[in-house]
Amino acid sequence: xxxxxxxxxxxxxxxxxxxxxxxxxxxxxxxxxxxxxxxxxxxxxxxxxxxxxxxxxxxxxxxxxxxxxxxxxxxxxxxxxxxxxxxxxxxxxxxxxxxxxxxxxxxxxxxxxxxxxxxxxxxxxxxxxxxxxxxxxxxxxxxxxxxxxxxxxxxxxxxxxxxxxxxxxxxxxx
Amino acid sequence: xxxxxxxxxxxxxxxxxxxxxxxxxxxxxxxxxxxxxxxxxxxxxxxxxxxxxxxxxxxxxxxxxxxxxxxxxxxxxxxxxxxx
Numbered sequence: 001x002x003x004x005x006x007x008x009x010x011x012x013x014x015x016x017x018x019x020x021x022x023x024x025x026x027x028x029x030x031x032x033x034x035x036x037x038x039x040x041x042x043x044x045x046x047x048x049x050x051x052x053x054x055x056x057x058x059x060x061x062x063x064x065x066x067x068x069x070x071x072x073x074x075x076x077x078x079x080x081x082x083x084x085x086x087x088x089x090x091x092x093x094x095x096x097x098x099x100x101x102x103x104x105x106x107x108x109x110x111x112x113x114x115x116x117x118x119x120x121x122x123x124x125x126x127x128x129x130x131x132x133x134x135x136x137x138x139x140x141x142x143x144x145x146x147x148x149x150x151x152x153x154x155x156x157x158x159x160x161x162x163x164x165x166x167x168x169x170x171x172x173x174x
Numbered sequence: 175x176x177x178x179x180x181x182x183x184x185x186x187x188x189x190x191x192x193x194x195x196x197x198x199x200x201x202x203x204x205x206x207x208x209x210x211x212x213x214x215x216x217x218x219x220x221x222x223x224x225x226x227x228x229x230x231x232x233x234x235x236x237x238x239x240x241x242x243x244x245x246x247x248x249x250x251x252x253x254x255x256x257x258x
Contacts, residue, residue: 047186
């Protein structure tokens, strides 16, 4: 005890004490954040997967389509320049959807700010993000990576519809 | 609208959560299911129903171009993994 009393007017003692105290608190509150951070990446029990890439080929089992930007000359009145596409990506509302994102040539990025998703697309790698849309609507986005001359700002249009309309759309595609 | 359409109950099915692949990177998830499917078919035969589980998983995760490339590799015997 004698030693501790002597430390009472020792500024280094308090400095070290406070620094260690703060460090311990920071470490303790970091771990719940790590847990949340890793849980955010997990996709639990999705109902469907959407594979988004710039691959081109035909297959009968999966529904597959291209989604190209509508040129400035073909735009209808009221539609958005550089954002409208010919085939919208249709997904049902209130359904847990997993997006699997990849690329065939260079790095792209799949982003839709109003859905809160942004994910890079790398050749040879599959990235997943999950989405659950609560309402019907059209959500716009653009490729968020400078991906090359004449194909920057590739538009992304996600349309969320009711389940009945989605099933009708599925039947249309086959 | 007198036409009555009969709707059958159905369920959306896709590859679920796999504790081996909890991360954003799902490349190995796709690959592992492809390998497992072919191992399963080689061991139990094409008609063994549980193998379909792997098939559905890799069909919903892998890009078709990858699957085509791997299929040709399997045919030629140049697939870079043992499948038996």
